[in-house]
Structures are given as C-alpha cells and as structure tokens.
Amino acid sequence: MDERHLATPHDRTIPRTPASLQAWTNLLTSILSNVPSKSAAPLCLVQISHAGLQSSSTINFSRAPWTPAIAPCVARPDTGSSLLGWIAGHLIWPTKSAEIVDSRDWLDIVDMFVGSAKLVEKAGWDGVQIHSAHGYLLAEFLSPLVRTGIRRLKSPFLMSRPTRVLDPYQASLPRFRTAFTYSTLSCHDCKTRPTRNSSKPSR
Numbered sequence: 001m002d003e004r005h006l007a008t009p010h011d012r013t014i015p016r017t018p019a020s021l022q023a024w025t026n027l028l029t030s031i032l033s034n035v036p037s038k039s040a041a042p043l044c045l046v047q048i049s050h051a052g053l054q055s056s057s058t059i060n061f062s063r064a065p066w067t068p069a070i071a072p073c074v075a076r077p078d079t080g081s082s083l084l085g086w087i088a089g090h091l092i093w094p095t096k097s098a099e100i101v102d103s104r105d106w107l108d109i110v111d112m113f114v115g116s117a118k119l120v121e122k123a124g125w126d127g128v129q130i131h132s133a134h135g136y137l138l139a140e141f142l143s144p145l146v147r148t149g150i151r152r153l154k155s156p157f158l159m160s161r162p163t164r165v166l167d168p169y170q171a172s173l174p175r176f177r178t179a180f181t182y183s184t185l186s187c188h189d190c191k192t193r194p195t196r197n198s199s200k201p202s203r
Contacts, residue, residue, distance in 0.1 A: 007051035052137025
C-alpha cells in the first residue's frame, strides 16, 4: 500500500492517481476475460497491507537504507541469537524501526487504507481484504509482543480495534455502490495459522 514500506519487491502499490485507477481497472478486466463463458464471475478482492516492522529497505530498495520502517515500537525483526542471525538481521534491517507516537501519523496510515479501498472500488473490484497477520503493521498493533508504545498514541479506537481502519470508508459508502465488501486476515498473536473472518457487507 505504501510504496516506501513494501513487504517484498513484488508488492503492487495503489497510488491515488488516474494512471493507477486505469491500471487496476485493466488488471481486473484481464482477470475476468479469462473466465470461461459458462462460468460465473469470481469474487475479485484486493488484499491491502502495510508491512510495518517487516519492511526491509535493502531488499525492496523502496527507501534509503538509513530510513527506518515504522512500527508501534523501536526494534528490528528477530533473526536469532547466532552470529549469522545477527548479520542477516542487520543487513536486511540496517536500522531499527521508528516508533509511531503521533496520532496524526496513524491517521495518515488510516487514510492510505481508506484511499486504497476507494480506488479499488472505483476500479470495479468486489472488495478488499485487510492484511493484519504475519507481523505486518496491523498485527503489530494487535500483538502484546511489539505494541509497547501504543498507549502514547492516546487512541482508545486504536488500542482496541486497529483492524477497523476502513471504518471511515464504511461511512462514505452511501456515495458509492453498496455491494462492496471487506474482510480481514489475521493470526492469533502473529504466530499461528491465519484465519479469515467472514466478509462484512457494506450495507
């Protein structure tokens, strides 16, 4: 979602531009054009995410090596206590993450999720899935392992339900079509297998 904080070099981004809208429209058209004529059209969703602590500047080349990832703590992912693990950790994440302590920074992230969902909706997709698993940013806010600085944000909403980042989008839906849905992908404590929550209708 954020071109500066990718999870992998292959991640697609969703800039809020006419060119991006056209690209996502073309992608959906390409998918649907391959559906057999006698088959029902599939439910087409876009998974949107923010890698948070997991984002590596040296693997993704999406920002300068000295520019940190962002997270609810100051840390780098644990790659083990061995010498090799230490070297790998410092090569992949040269700097520790920058802690999100300003609520305005969090609201900027919420705006990215909302803007991405709106663009995907305009491109004709059926919905979005919010990635809140595998140690990505929303999972970090959910996990007691890394959410050490969350109370400094002074946001009861964030402290209780950080995966509700699309609530502002839900409020705007009367202006758009009402068949758009979203779901969340989550892992218990970031360590167990992912489970998908049921899709929530936009009505």
